[in-house]
Amino acid sequence: MKPGTRSFLFSCLSSAVPFVCPICGARSFDDSPGMFCASCLESLPFISPPYCPGCGGPMDGILDVCPKCLNQPPRPWNGAFALFDMTGDVREAIHLLKYRDRPDFARSFGRLLGNKLRRELPCPVDMIVPVPLHWTRFLQRGYNQAALVCQGVSLELGVPIVRALKRCKPTPHQARLSRNERISNLTGAFSTTRSTNCQKRAILVVDDVLTTGATLSAAASVLLDAGASKVFAASVARR
Ligand SMILES: [Zn+2]
Ligand SMILES: [Zn+2]
Incomplete structure (x- = not known):
């Protein structure tokens, strides 16, 4: 297997496995760091500088x-x-x-x-x-x-x-x-x-x-x- 092929395959596989957003329970394929769905992530009250x-x-x-x-x-x-x-x-x-x-x-x-x-x-x-x-x-x-x-x-x-x-x-x-x-x-x-x-x-x-x-x-x-x-x-x- 060529170098890089494994990580490419891994990223394809991991993006094909849905996760459950911990706030709304929706299943999602988004790759956010906290595993929140895009709409919950957008609505969270982040503190800004x-x-x-x-x-x-x-x-x-x-x-x-x-x-x-x-x-x-x-x-x-x-x-x-x-x-x-x-x-x-x-x-x-x-x-x-x-x-x-x-x-x-x-x-x-x-x-x-x-x-x-x-x-x-x-x-x-x-x-x-x-x-x-x-x-x-x-x-x-x-x-x-x-x-x-x-x-x-x-x-x-x-x-x-x-x-x-x-x-x-x-x-x-x-x-x-x-x-x-x-x-x-x-x-x-x-x-x-x-x-x-x-x-x-x-x-x-x-x-x-x-x-x-x-x-x-x-x-x-x-x-x-x-x-x-x-x-x-x-x-x-x-x-
Ligand atoms: Zn959500
Ligand atoms: Zn303070």
Whole structure:
């Protein structure tokens, strides 16, 4: 077989196998990175530049950060990226992937997020680190949605996933807490795993949703304390 023939055959075969769009369930042959059908992809609420350096969300006006970040403490990271505003289909999809056993959404969103990061990260990263769940929450849900998002991101960036963080204590659902409660809730929540060397590494830390940024901030701070040279934060959606 001539060189190139195999990849040509493979691309013909893979484009002949339909995939099911994770949002509308339509079967499609399109070759989009997230495996969303063309019409769902077009309707998704992608955040367009300029981006807020605090959260990766949309900027408006003349301030240095978005209005939602104005009242937040300074971020520990070197840059933040978010794919969507948490509205409409995205809100519904995130709810399904968190609470209704639809982990397939997470990988699809991860591919789209990775595609954006490939174009927009200011420097290469050495590892992709998911925000971990406490093992009790993991057993409840059966999967860590942030780790599944990382699988899609890793495919697009060609960078390995490293489980560099562990969650040391179970924390109540952040969604029900005030900002101050979120911060104290997360004090001491993460530590690095013993086997991971973060020294002088550029790290991308990933979660499904950024609300106040308290969770990603706590995770990023632990990685920086462990010697990371740079930390970037990425989330599928900015609430
Ligand atoms: Zn669709
Ligand atoms: Zn912001």
